Amino acid sequence: MxxxxxxxxxxxxxxxxxxxxxxxxxxxxxxxxxxxxxxxxxxxxxxxxxxxxxxxxxxxxxxxxxxxxxxxxxxxxxxxxxxxxxxxxxxxxxxxxxxxxxWAGPDVIELRAIMMSPTLTVLGPDGTPLPPAEPMPSPAQALLGCADGSDQVADVLYYAGRSDSWFEIYKCIEALRTLAARQGAKLSDLAQQSGVPLNKLQRSANHYRHNNRRDPFKPMPLAEAKSHLVNLARKVLEER
Incomplete structure (x- = not known):
């Protein structure tokens, strides 16, 4: 073997x-x-x-x-x-x-910057390496542990993982609003604290969801919306 x-x-x-x-x-x-x-x-x-x-x-x-x-x-x-x-x-x-x-499918290869964790060696006062720290769940594993005990967190993760369309972005915002309320907070306050233009994000999602071409509003690009959504989700989940 x-x-x-x-x-x-x-x-x-x-x-x-x-x-x-x-x-x-x-x-x-x-x-x-x-x-x-x-x-x-x-x-x-x-x-x-x-x-x-x-x-x-x-x-x-x-x-x-x-x-x-x-x-x-x-x-x-x-x-x-x-x-x-x-x-x-x-x-x-x-x-x-x-x-x-x-069920086989083609892989797609693209060069991108990623967030890999560095490997660090911690030295003591005498310059010798210290023993490795007690193992802990990764941030992703910790989030999944929260999702196992909370339908609201599970909803946020589900839609955050699928947020490549305006409909999914809208659903994720609603899931975040529900989770924030359960935590005794307002989503608008958390958005302001994290620098997320929530009103424009929501209006952009609704603009594209309903294909409202007569609306003179200029929505944000999808890539910008996805970035704001990630920042907002991180902020809401940090409040747990």
Whole structure:
């Protein structure tokens, strides 16, 4: 069995840009959940469930697609990652054999700046390296832990991970408004604190959603709206 052969169980194969897949593996590591890892053939796998009953495949597929949607949102907020997609299932048996249930799709490669975490060595007063710190969940794993206990946080992550259209941006704003209210805050106040022009962001979303060509209002570009949305979501989630 190869050193990279995963433990027995079900894994979702992830499809996306190499940069984003690298961010998944960096941010989702053991001993915390969820875990993304590199498979024996260089593919990126999201661990779904231990065990290896083949009859569980359809249930695990549905769970994996839902989980990927939330992780996309968490990593967009934590690492500025773009969404990745579900590319099939692979089940590893006790003997290390892989049983694939795959929907293949092309990868897209593009050079981009990314937010990889540096590796740091901390030195003590005498100049010798200090022992590694106690492991902690990554910011993305912490967000996903919050989502497991809060439907409102889960809604924010779901729409943040899909916010490549004006409709999804609108839905994410509404989810953020609900979450802020649950926290006893006003979304408009949090937007002001984070420098987000909430009124223009909302009006831009409505302008494009309703295709209101007669409105003389000049909406913001989609890329600008996505940037503001990420900043607003980070601010709301920081208030938890």
């Amino acid at each position: 190869s050193d990279k052969t995963p433990k027995p169980g079900w894994y979702a194969v992830l499809k996306g840009e190499p940069i984003d897949l690298a961010l998944w593996r960096e941010a989702l590591s053991e001993p915390f959940e969820p875990v993304a890892l590199e498979g024996p053939n260089g593919e990126t796998l999201l661990r779904c469930r231990e065990g290896h009953a083949a009859s569980e495949g359809e249930e695990i597929r549905e769970h994996a697609i839902e989980r990927i949607a939330l992780v996309n949102g968490a990593l967009r907020l934590a690492k500025a990652a773009r969404p990745v997609e579900f590319g099939g299932l692979v089940r590893y048996s006790e003997d290390g054999r892989a049983h694939h249930y795959v």
